[in-house]
Amino acid sequence: xxxxxxxxxxxxxxxxxxxxxxxxxxxxxxxxxxxxxxxxxxxxxxxxxxxxxxxxxxxxxxxxxxxxxxxxxxxxxxxxxxxxxxxxxxxxxxxxxxxxxxxxxxxxxxxxxxxxxxxxxxxxxxxxxxxxxxxxxxxxxxxx
Numbered sequence: 001x002x003x004x005x006x007x008x009x010x011x012x013x014x015x016x017x018x019x020x021x022x023x024x025x026x027x028x029x030x031x032x033x034x035x036x037x038x039x040x041x042x043x044x045x046x047x048x049x050x051x052x053x054x055x056x057x058x059x060x061x062x063x064x065x066x067x068x069x070x071x072x073x074x075x076x077x078x079x080x081x082x083x084x085x086x087x088x089x090x091x092x093x094x095x096x097x098x099x100x101x102x103x104x105x106x107x108x109x110x111x112x113x114x115x116x117x118x119x120x121x122x123x124x125x126x127x128x129x130x131x132x133x134x135x136x137x138x139x140x141x142x143x144x
Contacts, residue, residue, distance in 0.1 A: 092121035
């Protein structure tokens with residue numbers, strides 16, 4: 001009988017969260033509450049906030065000040081923000097309704113709802129920091 005005396009290999013990291021740096025915590029959290037995320041009111045004045053997501057993931061927000069506390073040389077990205085989030089809506093009409101509700105509330109619509117070639121109703125709206133947020137739902141399959 002042989003035993004392997006080599007040290008155990010470390011386990012692989014587990015993807016656990018998506019983080020965003022925001023200029024105005026309260027404005028950002030108000031936007032994401034409209035998309036159904038459960039965020040307590042006291043998070044509006046916190047330097048860091050988190051919301052649990054399905055499957056055990058978390059969405060996290062940090063203020064510019066928090067980012068600078070971690071890295072004093074940090075500056076907001078120039079020329080757009082790379083983070084993109086996507087929220088599945090309750091059917092194609094749900095995409096239209098959520099887009100209309102958000103843009104009526106003053107959020108910038110980036111791309112109005114359309115039927116995408118890949119089989120989804122799709123739209124893009126920007127959160128208060130300019131992060132593109134995709135809204136989508138599967139289109140009904142054509143009979144045939």
